[in-house]
Amino acid sequence: MDERARIPVSLPRDNPTQSYWQDPPDAIADLRTTDVLPESADVVIIGSGITGAAVAWHLLQNEPDDAAPGAGVERRTTKRIVMLEARQACSGATGRNGGHTKAASYRSFSEHSTSLGTPAAVKIAQLELANIQAVHAFAQAHNIDCDLNPCDTIDIIYDKNHWDRAQKAVAEMREAMPEGDPAAQYTFHTPAEVRERFHCHDNHYEGNLERVYGGISYFAGSLSGYKLGIGVLKLCLAKGLNLQTSTPAVALRRTQPAEPNSPWTVETPRGTITAKQVALATNGYTAHLVPRLQGVIVPFRGQITAQRPGSAMPHSGCLRTTYSFIYEKGYEYMVPRPAGSRFAGDIIMGGGLLRLPDDGLLEYGTTDDTSLNETVSAYLRETTPRYFGPDWGEDDPARRVRKEWTGIMGQSADDRPLVGEMPGEEGLWLSCSFQGHGMVLCWMCAKALVDMMEGRDGDELEGWIPDAFMITEERLSRRFLGRSL
CATH class of the missing domain: 3.30.9.10 (D-Amino Acid Oxidase, subunit A, domain 2)
Known part of the structure; x- marks a missing residue:
């Protein structure tokens, strides 16, 4: 397994197999909100699956609603949020999974209780169910046609x-x-x-x-993860999200390396974009942009x-x-x-x-x-x-x-998501590594990430997001041995 974990992680590949859900692709599959890549943004989100869409949605919740049609008033936008996607919109794991909103928390409860303590195991099980309920409720409240079947x-x-x-x-x-x-x-x-x-x-x-x-x-x-992800993206586009498909992020670097708190520069084949905050919703591909995660997220x-x-x-x-x-x-x-x-x-x-x-x-x-x-x-x-x-x-x-x-x-390595800010890299945020269990983790992990990005990481957040999901130096040092059942 060490040899497999050392294989350099690539960008998403061209010409993937077409999933059942993406046949045919949605009308926004190849959308570029602006013809030219913006030079700067407040937040750049990399990845357009359910995590990226949920991060964008939660970031935009404090934004004003669109002006009424015909009112003659332009949309007011305070946050400039740009989403980069290497391929088509929602073309990664979200658009390719089986559509199962199923926790099966009893299958991991004993292991979590032994390794993390019973209170943590309880919190994880409750979060998984809360995630299912939140996703179902969101799809119903916003009339997203995603074949939802509770x-x-x-x-x-x-x-x-x-x-x-x-x-x-x-x-x-x-x-x-x-x-x-x-x-x-x-x-x-x-x-x-x-x-x-x-x-x-x-x-x-x-x-x-x-x-x-x-x-x-x-x-x-069950539901169509693809239709759900696309539905959330459309809601975000209406609130001012700038989506840039077929625009892979190929590298991340500090704009001014000598200054720890300097903005991030995201390099793409279409140019660069700078932002104070970058949110990686790149799951299995994350180590391509953050070499420190090679062998950490496999x-x-x-x-x-x-x-x-x-x-x-x-x-x-x-x-x-x-x-x-x-x-x-x-x-x-x-x-x-x-x-x-x-x-x-x-x-x-x-x-x-x-x-x-x-x-x-x-x-x-x-x-x-x-x-x-x-x-x-x-x-x-x-x-x-x-x-x-x-x-x-x-x-x-x-x-x-x-x-x-x-x-x-x-x-x-420990079968848990990595959520939070990369240690020593202010402004670089992750919500990744869902072990094939993303439909019962991604939404709430994205919500927690946005709370942290916006400084709402106090007692209320600690009351429902497990500490075991947070990124720590100790977790980054663990050796990947393989997937547990």
Whole structure:
């Protein structure tokens, strides 16, 4: 893993695989608000996914609303915010993920409790649920058409150790949290219930039987991360955001290196832009701009398929819950497309990393989302009939797989985001490294980052953002050993 972590991190690559969600691209995919790159700004945000969009939104909340149409009054803008995107708008992990707003906090609670203390573990679990609720509420309040589907999820457990640990972790959460805390609300299901209610069966993989030990259901949901990100960007554009797509940031430097508090200069192929503050929303690509983060935030590649539902699938594939399938060394996640959405009933299936040789070692350290891993492709294609057995039926005449694509995520040594100001680099802010868990972390981490950028980092912020997410020298010194389950 040391060798993979040392591979120099690149910029996002040209001509990536096209995700299911980006077909076709939105009208603002190639937008440049101004033909010429501004020479300066108050804040430069690098990255246009959900983190960058959320940072922009929270920065703009103190801005005046647009003047009424026809009023003859120009928009009043006090903050000059420029967003740089290397490729199309929202073309990174946000526009390429499976759309799962699912915390699964019980899966990490015991480890967090042991390593950070129970109060910190509680705070992380509560934050994850709060993030889901905030994203859902925002999309509803602003009428963002993102196929939002708040619903329960079910984890199908195919390993006894995982089953035993899950029951223990949920008991620990209920003991540690206030009675009735929604972050600790889980329901356990017997193997018979898993078959009857969720249509899943024992799994046969490479000649081995992985039998169902039970299921765990809880609140989650799904949406199109691409449509959500684009929707937030459009709200920000209406408030004065300057978006510059196909404008990669290739380097960062102090404008006056001898002065620690001098502005930052961001170099791009189209010229330079200076700003007092720079916010990196670059996730797995961050070390390209901050060499100190090489091996601290390690990119890794994930792969997803969109599959047409089998002929016997209940509700024509529009299942009532989302799914995860958890086995000894890994898991897959599955998002059924809800009724009323484009391609309703399609099955979005991602994962398979730990079914690869060496637990997917070669998928770490890469930023190549221009191609597929054919071994993962073959594996993911076969997951649906294996998990659903007789409830799958015959494949659609148009073929099982509608689309396949890859995306790049960011992983830290301790499996937690890095949020805050880079030590010793005043004005350089990060909210990055979400371990493939960004849809339940990005929004609230961005909110916390803006609070810190604007000096609101007192007791109120400390009451809900975990200290374990903050960037520290100690965290920057940790060695990356690989991804934990």
